Amino acid sequence: MTAQILDGKATAAAIKSDLTARVAALKEKGVTPGLGTVLVGDDPGSHKYVAGKHRDCAQVGIASLQRELPATATQEAVEAVVRELNADPACTGYIVQLPLPRGLDENRILELMDPAKDADGLHPTNLGRLVLNEPGPLPCTPYGIIRLLREHGVEINGAEVVVVGRGVTIGRPMPLLLTRRSENATVTQCHTGTRDLAAHLRRADIVVAAAGVPHLVKPEDIKPGAAVLDVGVSRDESGKIVGDVHPGVAEVAAWLSPNPGGVGPMTRAQLLANVVEAAERAAES
Numbered sequence: 001m002t003a004q005i006l007d008g009k010a011t012a013a014a015i016k017s018d019l020t021a022r023v024a025a026l027k028e029k030g031v032t033p034g035l036g037t038v039l040v041g042d043d044p045g046s047h048k049y050v051a052g053k054h055r056d057c058a059q060v061g062i063a064s065l066q067r068e069l070p071a072t073a074t075q076e077a078v079e080a081v082v083r084e085l086n087a088d089p090a091c092t093g094y095i096v097q098l099p100l101p102r103g104l105d106e107n108r109i110l111e112l113m114d115p116a117k118d119a120d121g122l123h124p125t126n127l128g129r130l131v132l133n134e135p136g137p138l139p140c141t142p143y144g145i146i147r148l149l150r151e152h153g154v155e156i157n158g159a160e161v162v163v164v165g166r167g168v169t170i171g172r173p174m175p176l177l178l179t180r181r182s183e184n185a186t187v188t189q190c191h192t193g194t195r196d197l198a199a200h201l202r203r204a205d206i207v208v209a210a211a212g213v214p215h216l217v218k219p220e221d222i223k224p225g226a227a228v229l230d231v232g233v234s235r236d237e238s239g240k241i242v243g244d245v246h247p248g249v250a251e252v253a254a255w256l257s258p259n260p261g262g263v264g265p266m267t268r269a270q271l272l273a274n275v276v277e278a279a280e281r282a283a284e285s
């Protein structure tokens, strides 16, 4: 058996085409959505991701505001850029690319953002809204994963889901989304403190592998017919992406997200969706 592909590239393209029409409608009303990015330091991976986000913006008609600071930037300098974007009406949503260089207080910077402009859905107010079941921007990767599963008809309702990882961008918010009444999954969260990861994985209908450990999830741990999402973006010596899922999983799973071409493009599409939705909310009020 070979798993069917959870095609993030194609699904993201469909989402972007819907967003293109909505951006055009906003522009008719005199509103142009604008995505800001704050990039600190010179990590080549981060530069590549941010460039991809601005390419996506150009495709759907969203304006781009790029802010770059050197790795030596002070806390005050980064905070000044955040205040500037909060005040700029041309910026309807923005992200601070994570992780920030050592020595910068990431949480303080996130808290300083205007929650109404939080395109990542990672501001404490918006994470709180998610816990309280109130509307707001949703974390891009977790919600992108849900849309990818829905698009391919993978049943989430009643599914046993194992999330591997407890990072702020994916591992922590993912179970919050999966256990909403609209998704209705049962979730087990595993992490480096889990005693027997394989025992949990073997029971899962859906596995979200977001630990950042190359090939952590092995074929012998997967229940035949499961859906597996590979979120890891480690890199080998040549700079090639190595996921959290061993390639042999394709022989056991019914569904597998390729990496690249799976969760990454969905993350970017969902970022654009958050920017458009924030601009739509602002245009209504």
Ligand SMILES: Nc1nc(=O)c2c([nH]1)NC[C@@H]1CN(c3ccc(C(=O)N[C@@H](CCC(=O)O)C(=O)O)cc3)C=[N+]21
Pocket (backbone or CB within 6 Å): 048, 049, 052, 095, 096, 097, 098, 099, 120, 140, 233, 241, 259, 260, 261, 262, 263, 264, 265, 267, 268
């Ligand atoms: N505030 C913040 N928000 C983020 O959303 C955020 C972040 N910080 N820091 C870094 C991670 C990483 N991330 C990716 C997004 C898209 C791809 C992506 O589209 N990848 C392509 C391939 C790209 C390649 O080949 O290098 C793919 O999967 O097909 C990957 C990784 C967003 N992140």
